[in-house]
Amino acid sequence: MTMMANPPSQALSGLETSALLGIVEQAGLAVVTLVENLSEEELLRSRLTRAEVLRQLVTLADSLAQLASTLQTTLPDLGWDDWQGMLGVLHGSPGRALDDALWFASNSLVPATVLWLRVYRKEKPELFRMTA
Secondary structure, three states: OOOOOOOOOOOOOOHHHHHHHHHHHHHHHHHHHHHHHOOOOHHHHHHHHHHHHHHHHHEEEEEEHHHHHHHHHOOOOOHHHHHHHHHHHHOOOOOOHHHHHHHEEEHHHHHHHHHHHHHHHHHHHHOOOOOO
């Protein structure tokens, strides 16, 4: 299921924000686990792993898109522009652009995003608290 970005006029609650950050983190960790020790060729050849990596990347990118208007200045190092650019490719047709996006996101964007989320969880724990 693909999540659509909230309209700019619709602010997210603290609970929605923390839930989406949790989804981003879990999807990122899933990708890191799935691609661990895989070469680009192995990732692109494996139908099951490739499909699951794509599913997790779409979940991650869509969740970040929902958070962008609210948190872009608060969490500036999450690669917002890079993830925004990935959305069209991840939702697009199979081909070389998607292959390149899968590899780049899996090996560059996702690890950086997960690391920054860990930093922000320590610096701004209130954003990650699942309380109403």
